[in-house]
Amino acid sequence: MPSIPELFHSPLRIVRAGAKVLLAGLLLVTLTSGVVLAANSNGNGTQTAPKAITLQLAPTSRSVTQGTPASYNVVVQPSGGFIGNVSLTVSGLPAGATASFSPAVVAVGSGPGSATLNVSTTSATPLGTYSLSLKGSSGTVQSAVVVVSLTVTAGQHQPFTISGGPAGVLAPGYSVSVDLQLANPGNTNINVTGLTVSITGITRTAQAVANNRPCNPSDYVITQFSGSYPISAPPGNSSLSTSGFPAIQWPQIKMLNSSLNQDGCKGATLQLSYSGTGQGN
Template sequence: MPSIPESFHSPLRIVRAGAKVLLAGLLLLTLTSGVVLAASSNGNGNQNTPKTITLQLAPTSRSATQGTSASYNVVVQPSGGFVGNVSLSISGLPAGANASFSPTVVAVGPGSASATLDVSTTSATPLGTYSLSLKGTSGTLQSAVVVVSLTVTAGQHQPFTISGDLSGLLAPGTAIPINLQLTNPGNSSLNVTGLTVAVTGVTRTAQAVANNRPCNPSDYSVTQFSGIYPISAPPGNSSLSGNAIPSSRWPQIRMLDTSLNQDGCKGATLQLSYSGTGQGN
């Protein structure tokens, strides 16, 4: 019997394999082509934290009377792993004021570091409230500007004083010049104008009183200062002679020559008053 060939048909086996890929510590990126890429991740990403410095001041406002000072505490705070020396600077100071940092250069890192800012004023510093701008610099790195305020108020200034004494005894018809002494308790020079001298009282001798011999301020005349104004009064003590003013320009006290004051005013002691105006430079 003839053999009849048989046709064998192998069934097409289609296998769909699905795999789940778990990669610990890897970020999976799946593209449309089915390719799987892995990118490393460190929890902070690939971005590095920039190095910075920040200034913090306390208090943020202070007041000082003219001629005194105010202090602030400056804290330099680093971040991003900054380590280095930071120089501090300030701007916006009023006229006559000065600032100093201690230390002048702050060593920072890995933690914060601090410095003290002292702002000193003078008696001539204008009154008012001022905004002071501070910043820190380390090479090309700068902090943000921090603003604090300083209020300058009027202080309790002692007035300058004027004094003087007669250099001898007066006699009828004679005059004696007075070398005025100027005392300036401040820390800056004064320009003095408007000097005046007046006889405010007379103390007679015991003999004149016993003999009832009169003597009054009207028995004297005053020739006022005739030099050039202003007169410089530096801090401390000064005088007309110290300003190279000739005695002919000094104030003078003269006893009048009358028959009534011949005995009553002989040897008398005068009480003098002085006035003038001093203005700071």
């Protein structure tokens, strides 16, 4: 007949074994739950980075004189498996400046894409330092804003010249027009205002000198340019006629009809001087 202790020990071992099985089951459930949660990311237990693009610009600052361009190299860097076309935009340009991208749309594949930002300034662009904000977008994917600086300084002004002469022979009581010629040595347009023509000297004929027949600037009347200002003078040579102004608006020189100047001013050669103000070269 079994002893009493052995009857109590056997059930106790069975109960303990059951507790171990139950504990092992709980651990199995916990580990399985963890694997399921990780599989929701990319199916292999690791997190997946979202598709994104970032912009990299070089240089980060440019300094140009008025009327000259500036350029920046733009690199579109993809991440998270992004592939697509990226449109670039820029804001913060100063007055009188324009910008364009080449190419206008950047195609990004497995690696980065690139473009050039070209900024054009004019002679009227205000001086100063400006912050240009660039951004790339492709549908719902947008890059962070990248800021570069543009400094506009005063250009080195070069003198322009004015020349011309009467378009005909001066005669008492008649006017002749002067088609002023403008020579712009710079590389950008200049705006010309305040054109004036004046007589600085008169060379009489030998006969007038021999006969002591006088001729003076007061024997002439000059009507100044009557067209609208400013006159845009492109680089190189231009004139009032090529700028579209009719002859009636050109400066006019008239010889007075007076018996005192008839012989002294006949055939005389006038020395003319010109003045004007140009901005932007």
